[in-house]
Amino acid sequence: MILIQTPAPCFAHGAVLRVDTATTVWSRCGIIESNKKAGGSLVVLHCLALQLFFCAMATKLKINDATKSKKATATKVSKKRVAKKVAKRSVKKVAKTTSPGSRAKHTTGQAKKTVKRLVKRVVKKPKATSGVTVVDRSELLKQHKPQPLGHLLVEQKLREAGFRGEVSSDPALLNEYSTDESIFAVRPQIILQPKSGKDVETAVRVLSAETKRFPSLSLTPRAAGTGLSGGSLTDSIVIDVAKHLASIHEIVDGANGVTFTCEPGVMWRDMERELKRYDAYIPSYPASKDICSIGGSIGNNAAGPDSLRYGHCADWVASLEVVLSDGHTYTIQPMSYKEYKALTKRDDAYARILKEVVALIEKNEALIQKAKPKTKKNTAGYALWHCINGTVADFKKGKAELDLTRLVAGSQGTIGIITKLTMRAQPVAHDTELIAIPVFNLADAGNVVVEALKHDPINVEVFDGLSFDLAMKNPEFFKDRLDGMQYYKVLLAMYTLYHVRWRRHTPEFTLLVTLDGKHAEKAALKDAVAAIKAAGGARARHITSPSEREMFWQVRRASYTLSKFQDETKRPAAFLEDMTVPPENLSKFFAEVKKLLKKFNVTAAVHGHGGNGHFHFYPLLDFTKQGVGDMVEKMSEAFFDTAVKYGGNICGEHNDGIARTPYLNKMFSKKELSLFAAVEHIFDPDDIFNPGKKVNPRFDIKDTLRRTN
Numbered sequence: 001m002i003l004i005q006t007p008a009p010c011f012a013h014g015a016v017l018r019v020d021t022a023t024t025v026w027s028r029c030g031i032i033e034s035n036k037k038a039g040g041s042l043v044v045l046h047c048l049a050l051q052l053f054f055c056a057m058a059t060k061l062k063i064n065d066a067t068k069s070k071k072a073t074a075t076k077v078s079k080k081r082v083a084k085k086v087a088k089r090s091v092k093k094v095a096k097t098t099s100p101g102s103r104a105k106h107t108t109g110q111a112k113k114t115v116k117r118l119v120k121r122v123v124k125k126p127k128a129t130s131g132v133t134v135v136d137r138s139e140l141l142k143q144h145k146p147q148p149l150g151h152l153l154v155e156q157k158l159r160e161a162g163f164r165g166e167v168s169s170d171p172a173l174l175n176e177y178s179t180d181e182s183i184f185a186v187r188p189q190i191i192l193q194p195k196s197g198k199d200v201e202t203a204v205r206v207l208s209a210e211t212k213r214f215p216s217l218s219l220t221p222r223a224a225g226t227g228l229s230g231g232s233l234t235d236s237i238v239i240d241v242a243k244h245l246a247s248i249h250e251i252v253d254g255a256n257g258v259t260f261t262c263e264p265g266v267m268w269r270d271m272e273r274e275l276k277r278y279d280a281y282i283p284s285y286p287a288s289k290d291i292c293s294i295g296g297s298i299g300n301n302a303a304g305p306d307s308l309r310y311g312h313c314a315d316w317v318a319s320l321e322v323v324l325s326d327g328h329t330y331t332i333q334p335m336s337y338k339e340y341k342a343l344t345k346r347d348d349a350y351a352r353i354l355k356e357v358v359a360l361i362e363k364n365e366a367l368i369q370k371a372k373p374k375t376k377k378n379t380a381g382y383a384l385w386h387c388i389n390g391t392v393a394d395f396k397k398g399k400a401e402l403d404l405t406r407l408v409a410g411s412q413g414t415i416g417i418i419t420k421l422t423m424r425a426q427p428v429a430h431d432t433e434l435i436a437i438p439v440f441n442l443a444d445a446g447n448v449v450v451e452a453l454k455h456d457p458i459n460v461e462v463f464d465g466l467s468f469d470l471a472m473k474n475p476e477f478f479k480d481r482l483d484g485m486q487y488y489k490v491l492l493a494m495y496t497l498y499h500v501r502w503r504r505h506t507p508e509f510t511l512l513v514t515l516d517g518k519h520a521e522k523a524a525l526k527d528a529v530a531a532i533k534a535a536g537g538a539r540a541r542h543i544t545s546p547s548e549r550e551m552f553w554q555v556r557r558a559s560y561t562l563s564k565f566q567d568e569t570k571r572p573a574a575f576l577e578d579m580t581v582p583p584e585n586l587s588k589f590f591a592e593v594k595k596l597l598k599k600f601n602v603t604a605a606v607h608g609h610g611g612n613g614h615f616h617f618y619p620l621l622d623f624t625k626q627g628v629g630d631m632v633e634k635m636s637e638a639f640f641d642t643a644v645k646y647g648g649n650i651c652g653e654h655n656d657g658i659a660r661t662p663y664l665n666k667m668f669s670k671k672e673l674s675l676f677a678a679v680e681h682i683f684d685p686d687d688i689f690n691p692g693k694k695v696n697p698r699f700d701i702k703d704t705l706r707r708t709n
């Protein structure tokens with residue numbers, strides 16, 4: 001082992017780039033250990049070759065800084081020359097610090113190899129596709145390397161640029177950010193916790209510059225981290241918007257209803273509590289509203305029970321403040337053609353993006369309409385089909401608007417980072433009534449849902465027999481959720497239903513239909529129940545008892561958590577949990593899903609949003625066992641094919657993430673996928689935002705799977 005003084009430019013910024021922080025990055029990669037006793041500035045390098053690499057990179061960066069202005073106009077030849085200079089200097093430097101003779105010769109050879117690699121990277125050429133210039137970073141990312149030096153330097157550069165928030169590579173924190181609620185685990189290298197929108201701008205600007213030298217550097221926004229597709233996981237830098245960016249700015253009760261403005265890290269439950277004072281709520285609320293944030297929900301374009309009538313989060317966005325790839329914040333909101341013309345006269349990133357997106361849509365209008373999923377709910381791909389509420393010709397005639405918030409919502413942080421948002425809220429409906437329909441014969445499910453939809457329900461929710469059985473077997477689970485007497489009343493309602501009404505026979509599914517307004521009036525309710533009975537839901541009932549009503553909703557809301565009680569040595573795995581089919585195809589789809597579950601020999605509790613034909617299947621898998629990766633891949637193939645065969649999609653509300661990005665070709669053609677790649681590139685030419693999600697998949701499902709249940 002050799003002791004060397006760490007190169008000054010890397011560790012110079014004392015308080016900012018503490019050696020213990022910096023060396024953690026290296027030691028995580030098994031490369032170096034810090035010697036804290038020696039004042040923290042000594043580093044033990046295990047291997048000579050890495051010492052050389054370290055010096056070569058540090059020297060190269062010094063040169064790069066000095067030649068920064070020249071670099072902008074540098075040709076391929078001059079870039080090569082710079083890199084070759086680095087080679088020579090690095091070789092000389094290393095030769096000085098190492099022992100003479102054979103070892104020096106050996107290191108010289110390695111230095112040349114290292115520099116050759118650097119030269120290649122510097123002169124990498126951009127590629128052109130579908131009329132848009134696309135730098136092919138996906139190839140680079142496929143041979144992805146952690147590049148700890150790059151990450152190390154980012155810490156330093158951030159401080160120099162005035163980043164005020166926390167920058168950490170503390171192993172415990174990295175562990176915390178290695179998982180979300182998905183089946184994946186990916187360890188990041190640095191966690192940033194910005195204190196303000198300005199900090200986010202700084203981070204983007206620094207990354208934008210550094211990623212040119214270190215292509216594996218990137219920035220992945222994360223809010224509450226409850227996503228089920230692995231959207232907020234990265235092996236590079238996490239930017240946590242929930243820690244400090246969590247202020248509610250204002251709530252306005254105006255002529256057009258209630259709107260609110262807040263930062264992205266505000267928790268949904270907190271916003272909901274504030275809105276209650278205005279008798280309003282955000283109707284696209286996800287079932288996870290107690291644990292997730294507003295910004296993350298826009299990032300995923302989340303949806304929930306009431307989305308049947310009220311749509312996704314994107315439908316409730318009024319405007320977004322987004323830090324784009326140039327590190328500046330822009331207010332993105334719907335605009336007329338006149339406003340578009342005025343805006344595109346500016347010389348900034350947003351103006352360029354607007355022009356290029358409109359040109360892309362105009363050139364591919366028919367293809368985009370063809371790509372639009374047939375299901376009402378969808379978060380797969382970029383929603384290019386929603387950017388203009390008409391044709392481009394309509395837009396130009398002033399008859400339609402352009403709205404790029406439709407692209408940002410649901411983009412999983414791949415095209416910009418939201419730092420502030422304004423959303424609309426909806427008055428709370430107080431006149432709701434519930435119809436519960438046990439479906440004993442699977443073949444009836446589709447018809448019952450289709451009939452229920454004719455009565456304009458707010459929601460049509462569903463849970464399966466397994467969820468109900470699990471609720472009955474685990475009554476103590478509800479003790480924490482219900483107060484005193486209510487707990488006993490709810491349990492009584494549950495057991496009476498099973499023993500008396502259902503005669504100890506659990507239905508395949510239970511559908512819950514909520515009606516309001518004129519449909520909830522007595523006569524209309526009677527008609528609705530009769531019609532649903534005639535459509536196959538023979539035992540449909542209007543639920544009048546508050547305890548029974550509460551019981552049904554308790555089981556529905558708890559169905560995911562209840563599924564964990566099946567077998568505590570296994571995990572209800574979220575990877576088939578977001579398929580959506582048109583409701584009329586539900587029965588056929590389910591029949592096939594049942595066969596597939598049998599074929600793969602797994603059980604899966606099912607619940608979801610029946611009115612949207614949207615079902616969450618959570619197969620029970622043991623992630624500590626060998627072969628689980630193969631199983632996940634084979635099941636994904638088979639189940640996603642089935643959803644698409646019945647006119648459905650693979651991703652209704654939880655978005656693509658690591659789980660579904662590799663399977664988007666099941667829903668979209670090559671040409672359609674290339675449009676998504678092009679739009680991502682328009683926004684993010686250097687691919688700094690959350691790479692590997694939505695386009696250019698690069699996380700291998702098997703390698704990325706978590707190893708614990």
Ligand SMILES: Cc1cc2nc3c(=O)[nH]c(=O)nc-3n(C[C@H](O)[C@H](O)[C@H](O)COP(=O)(O)OP(=O)(O)OC[C@H]3O[C@@H](n4cnc5c(N)ncnc54)[C@H](O)[C@@H]3O)c2cc1C
Pocket residue numbers: 180181220221222223224225226227228230231232241264285286287288291292293294295296297298299300301302303304305411412413414416417418419560653654690
């Ligand atoms: C039990 C359970 C039930 C769930 N039920 C539902 C449901 O009914 N409907 C539903 O849609 N989802 C559901 N989810 C998934 C998840 O909870 C939601 O999608 C939620 O809205 C995500 O919010 P979050 O704050 O956790 O975001 P995160 O998981 O932190 O982030 C989500 C995505 O948005 C990106 N992002 C985060 N912040 C920003 C930002 N500032 N700018 C740009 N991009 C950003 C992230 O990179 C990530 O890709 C459920 C999850 C669980 C565990």
